[in-house]
Amino acid sequence: MHLQRTIFTAILLLFFSSSLAQNATGDIVKNAELGDPEAQYVLGKMYLKGDGMKANASEALDWFLKSAKQGYAAAQNRVGMIYYDGAAEIPKDRAGAFPWFEKAAQQGHRVAQFYYGYQLFSGEVVLENRDLGLEWMLKAAANNCRRAKIRLARIYDNGEGLEVDKEKAFYWYTEAAKHNITVAQIALGRMYSNGEGVEKDINKAIEWYTHAVDQNKRTKYRAMKGLIDVYTKLGNEDKVAYWQARLKEK
Template sequence: MKKQILLATSLMLSIGTTNLMAADLGKGSLAFDKQDYATALEELKPLAKEGDPDALNMLGQMYENGWGVDKDESKARRYYKRGASQGHMANVNSLRALKDKEYKVELKTVQPAAESGDAQAQNRLGEMAEFGYGMSRNADMAIEWYLKSADQGYVAAQHNIGRCYNFGTGVEQNFEEAERWYRKAANQGHTDAMFFLGTLYSNNHGSQKDQDTNILAYAWMHNAAELGNKTAQAIEKRLVMKLNPSELEEAKALAAEYRKTYIAE
C-alpha cells in the first residue's frame, strides 16, 4: 500500500514537472516580442500559475492592452500585483503605470467637480496632488484643496490637513495644528484621525499637557481599534503595558467620553 501511495505521489510530481518543463519562458518571451500572442499565452500561462514574475508581467501586459486576449485591466492588475509582491521591478513599474493611467481618467472628472465647488472632489483632488495620482506631486496644491473642502465641513479633508501638519506636507510641521485638525475629524468618528491622534500623543506631541499623553493616546487608539483599525488594536495592547491600573481606568473612562462625542455627531 505504501509503495502504491509513493508511486502515485511520484507520478503526480512528475506530471507537474513535465508541464512546467513543457512551458518555456524563452519561447514565450520570443513569441511575445514577435506579437505571436497565441503561442505566448500557451507558454506563459503555466509559468504564471507557478508565480514566475516575468511570465506574470507579460501576461499582465497582454490583458491590459488586449493583445491576443480580451482586454481585462482587472486581470492585468492581479498579474502585476503577484509579480510586484515578489519585488520584481518590471511588475512594480507596470502596476504603477496602470494605476497612473486609471488616475488620469479619474482626474478628468474630479478636477472639474472640485473647481465647481464639490467638497468630496476637492478632497480627492488634494489627495491626487499630494500623492502624485495622475499628476506630478504638488504638496502646495494639495493643502489648498484640502482647506477648500474642509471649509465646507468635509471630515476626510479635516483629517488630511491634520496629517499635513503632522508630517510637514505643504505646510510647516506643527503638532498642535495637527492635533486640532485631527480632533475635528476624530470627534465626528473618523477612524484614521483617531489613530493618528493616538500616535501623536504616544509620541508626546500636542497641546494636552494636563494629562498623561499615554492616557490620551490609549483613549483615542482604543476607539480606533473598536472601529476596526487593526494597527490600532496592536498599539493599544502596547499602551496598556505603559499604564498602571489607575491610569488604565482613567484612560478607559476617557475613551468612553470621547465615544459619546463622536456618536452624538
C-alpha cells in the same frame, strides 16, 4: 498576422484606458473647482501621490483644506496627517494638526480618533488629559484602527503614562497582529516565550516568531533573534545554528 492583431488590440486598450483616465481626471478637477468636497479630497490625494499629475504636496494640502473646511472628515484627517508628519516642503506642525484631528474624530474617523486621543494622552501640544486621550484611543481601536491597537499595546507593555499591564498589552498585541503588524507578532512571540500576560507556551512563541520572519524585511532580524533565544532555551543546537545562519544572510 495574429501577433499583429494582438499588438494592435493592446495599443487600442492602452489608448482608451489612457483616454478614460484623462477624462476621469478632468471630471475630478472640474467638480473640485465647482466646490464638491469629495472631488476636492480626491484631487488632493492625486496631487499628494502624483497620481495622474505631478506630485505637489502644497497643492494637495490646498485641496484638502478646501474640502476639510466644508466638513469632509477624510480631508480633515488628511490635513491633520500632513501637519503631523510633514510632507515634502511642508514642515511638521503638530499643534496645527490637533484641531483637524478633533474635527474628524468627532465625525467618527478612526485614524483621527487615534491621533486626537494620542495627542491628548501624551500632552504633546495640548494640555495633557490621559483619561480622555485613552477614551478616544479605545474608540479608535473599537473602530478597528490598527494604529490605536499597537499604540495601546505598547502603552500597557512599557507603562507609557499608565501602569504596566501585561495582560492588556497581550490583548492589544493580539488585536494588532490580526492586521499583520510584525512588531505585534514579535511581541507575542516574546510574551509567549516568557509567560508575560499569558501562560507560557513555547510552541506559540515559535509560531509567532516564524510568522513574523517572512512578513517584513525591516523587522525579520528581530524575529530571528527571538527564535534563536527560544531554541537556545530549549537546547536545540541545530535550530539555533539554522537561525544564526539565516540571521547572517543579506
